[in-house]
Amino acid sequence: MSPRPRRSAQIPHLQAAIQETAWAQIAEFGAAALSLRAVARALHITAPAIYNYFPSRDDLVTALIVDAFSSLADSQQAALSRLSAASPQEQLVALGMDYRQWALRYPQRYQLIFGTPIPHYHAPEDVTNPAASRALLSLMQVIQRLYTIQNPPRPHLAPMTPALEAMLTAWQSAGLPLEREVIYLAVVIWSRVHGLVQLEIGRQFPPHITDPGEVFQREIRSMLIQYSLNGE
Amino acid sequence: MSPRPRRSAQIPHLQAAIQETAWAQIAEFGAAALSLRAVARALHITAPAIYNYFPSRDDLVTALIVDAFSSLADSQQAALSRLSAASPQEQLVALGMDYRQWALRYPQRYQLIFGTPIPHYHAPEDVTNPAASRALLSLMQVIQRLYTIQNPPRPHLAPMTPALEAMLTAWQSAGLPLEREVIYLAVVIWSRVHGLVQLEIGRQFPPHITDPGEVFQREIRSMLIQYSLNGE
């Protein structure tokens, strides 16, 4: 093959092909084991050719992180669309289930975005933070809808501290158009879902919990009760 | 230096020194970036010398994992000992705080044991599972104590399913001398604490949550209420 191949011999959409091949490698070996040379080998090119599209391995990783957040956000959005006529409680449960299903389907993607950072990789936060917040959007929307329909006292929640209130207020002031309590609930519900899911895909549950999905289901339903989101 | 140095020129307790040096490397670069050659360089030996003590890099990693679980378990036990005269509610809160403090102090250890698995590493579960369960022991003990003092209805918890009950029963039959509900509460409280802590050390909280410790505090106190563990 000549150094610059004729157009007819070039791989069409090579940038996308590199990303797809990277995903296949990550799915098999994990994100930290992503090898530019393995990606190049699979595409029958040499590793330096990848630098025409991604200035460094970090840039490829960043693109993959944005991909993963988008994929999760899209999945959450689709789950919500399928249940647009359902009650917000059902929607909340469905979002939780969808989140877990997405993680179980793409465990390595999940670990890439929420797991241990890859050694020596530095995320450009101006790029990754917006993608990350998009993944939380559907959850926030559903909780805001619940809040709008009914905002009962939440006696099973410890009091909000002034420091916490200040943080949530600052977030509002930065443009998040939601009630403070909604923001808080979204964050803690997400942390709970995340905790369960991450322990599950990481095989961290003790051996006798053979079906962590059962724990997940009970916890999701318990969250509705514990945060007074179940309309009672 | 001659290939086999005299005893006087050998590094005493070299195995322990390798582990300590590995911890230092991990603390700086993360566990997945652990390099036998870097460890060897720091100790002024060559990398193959490490194979006298650890048959492979995996074996060193396994030893470090067991170290980390032990360190966490010891920290939890010490926290409990310091508050042996306190109420079990206070003990539970203290355990949660101690867990988070330990993770904040040793984030890379936390990621090693509960984060994304290291590429190509295979944990010997007969070795790592007992160490992992030891880290949960103090939490289980405190919840069992709470359960023994008072076992009120828990209306904010969704019903336990037969499948979940079967798993917990099997765990009991395997030798865990605790009530099923205690086991369940320990697992879910741990998952919640883990979720918050892992998001915190992974810098995953949205940017406006500048002090995740505030979220943690409110959630710990809310757990006492939500699982009817606060004596009311």
Add this chain to the structure above:
DNA sequence: AGGAATAATAAACGCTGTATATTTATTATA
């Protein structure tokens, strides 16, 4: 005392990300 076992090194292998120089094809410009 002699042989076996052990603790270390040197050298080698096959892998990694990245940089550099070169080649060829395509595009832009005069």
Add this chain to the structure above:
DNA sequence: TATAATAAATATACAGCGTTTATTATTCCT
């Protein structure tokens, strides 16, 4: 249309990695 510039690819090289093998010197055991 011809030339210069640009772009897409390769070959080569460098410095790093975990691991293996052979070798050497020291210690231990009989």
